[in-house]
Amino acid sequence: MKLILIGFMGSGKSSVGRTLAKKLQLELVELDRLVLKSSGRKSIKEIFERDGETRFRELEIAQAKKLKNKNQAVIATGGGGGLDWLRPGSQVIWLKAGFNTITARLKTDFTRPLFKNQAAAHKLFSFRQPLYRRYADTIIETDNLTIDQVVEQIRQKIKICLIIGDPVSHSLSPLMHNAAYKALEIGHGFVFLASQVKPAELKTTIKMVRVVGVRGLTCTIPHKTAVIPLLDRLDPVAEKIGAVNTVVNDHGQLIGYNTDWLGAITALEKVTKLKNKSAAVFGAGGAARAIVFGLLKQGAKVTVFNRSVEKAWSLSREAGCQCGFSNNLEPIKTMDIIINATSVGMVPQINQSLVPKELIRPHQVVLDVVYAPHQTKLLKDATAQGAKIVPGLDMLLYQGTAQFELYTGRRAPVSAMRRVLIKYLQNQL
Numbered sequence: 001m002k003l004i005l006i007g008f009m010g011s012g013k014s015s016v017g018r019t020l021a022k023k024l025q026l027e028l029v030e031l032d033r034l035v036l037k038s039s040g041r042k043s044i045k046e047i048f049e050r051d052g053e054t055r056f057r058e059l060e061i062a063q064a065k066k067l068k069n070k071n072q073a074v075i076a077t078g079g080g081g082g083l084d085w086l087r088p089g090s091q092v093i094w095l096k097a098g099f100n101t102i103t104a105r106l107k108t109d110f111t112r113p114l115f116k117n118q119a120a121a122h123k124l125f126s127f128r129q130p131l132y133r134r135y136a137d138t139i140i141e142t143d144n145l146t147i148d149q150v151v152e153q154i155r156q157k158i159k160i161c162l163i164i165g166d167p168v169s170h171s172l173s174p175l176m177h178n179a180a181y182k183a184l185e186i187g188h189g190f191v192f193l194a195s196q197v198k199p200a201e202l203k204t205t206i207k208m209v210r211v212v213g214v215r216g217l218t219c220t221i222p223h224k225t226a227v228i229p230l231l232d233r234l235d236p237v238a239e240k241i242g243a244v245n246t247v248v249n250d251h252g253q254l255i256g257y258n259t260d261w262l263g264a265i266t267a268l269e270k271v272t273k274l275k276n277k278s279a280a281v282f283g284a285g286g287a288a289r290a291i292v293f294g295l296l297k298q299g300a301k302v303t304v305f306n307r308s309v310e311k312a313w314s315l316s317r318e319a320g321c322q323c324g325f326s327n328n329l330e331p332i333k334t335m336d337i338i339i340n341a342t343s344v345g346m347v348p349q350i351n352q353s354l355v356p357k358e359l360i361r362p363h364q365v366v367l368d369v370v371y372a373p374h375q376t377k378l379l380k381d382a383t384a385q386g387a388k389i390v391p392g393l394d395m396l397l398y399q400g401t402a403q404f405e406l407y408t409g410r411r412a413p414v415s416a417m418r419r420v421l422i423k424y425l426q427n428q429l
């Protein structure tokens, strides 16, 4: 996650950046300082006087490129040439101030090369305004505010949601949530960012979540279990599952939920009732646990099949359901629902399936948690056998919509979220 403060000289980027970074326990990076360091000159003024503005902009872009993948930082920049590099995955905040305010603030500051000539400075100021507007996700009018008031406004105006994982770049959550903000036109108040957080950084990240007031924290591998002791409360189902993928910050109280089970159950319930239905679940990892507990909650009868038999036994004992043998899959013929909750069939192994095609029957419903490719081998086999299918994309979508509703309190725009997922996955494959 990074927050970028932009604005004209004298807009308060450095002072606000310092206070904000301190409060958020984030590093403050001032782009001008990096430019100065890389230039070998003594001051920005000297770069302008000796090397010219073009050289300054070149150095600025070079430093911005280096910061492209920087996370957990507040970056202050005049917004000259580097914003295209800095912007992806960031929240850009424009500290806006009128020209008169800026003139008054800089009255005694003789170090600003661009402010030597008032008329030229005004021209540059006017030229920059539409650029700032174009890049800004949030605008704070700073004219009559103290530094602390500006920082408070930033905290109030932007509700940050964040996905953490290691790795995290593959996650489709930012795409889905940001598309939903756009569809509901609440993008000025919410932002969904992704941050790669290593296991050793989890504790500090949770501290930061509390200090900043991050509204929603999505946890993916490897944090779904490790985050639990760092929270204040758990939803009872998440507690049973023993994994949290969704943390809501409710006025400083961090509450953990699991929406993976909801995603699978909602997707299944679109095509079948679950009460008293028999279900074969392949897998005993995180996704399988969520699905097994979800199915049992809805009154289904579950049998777990897993490559590592001990894990299958352990999950079935804990959940209070049956355990099947992977070397005897015949019993699944008579079951109502078959679920692949393993990664088998995912790209690039798209021709693999754990379920023999001939055991799939027309009366069955088949869910595959794998969403890339959209039509897995298992789903193709199920269609060919006349069964009803539920793609992994539906589970992904509904775990995301449940999460969106917990974070925003708004009804999720399901179609917009589905559209963006389908478009992305189609372009990927």
Ligand code: NAP
Pocket (backbone or CB within 6 Å): 260, 263, 282, 283, 284, 285, 286, 287, 288, 306, 307, 308, 311, 341, 342, 343, 344, 346, 354, 369, 370, 371, 392, 393, 395, 396, 397, 399
């Ligand atoms: P996990 O905790 O690492 O568990 C992986 C499971 O897959 C284990 O049961 C493992 O069996 C089994 N497995 C892996 N390779 C196998 C193979 N070659 N043959 C047989 N079994 C194999 O992972 P997870 O978090 O449960 O995720 C599993 C899949 O679900 C991933 O593809 C993930 O992307 C997907 N997922 C989808 C959604 C969604 O919304 N659609 C949500 C969550 C997860 P062993 O125990 O024997 O190793």
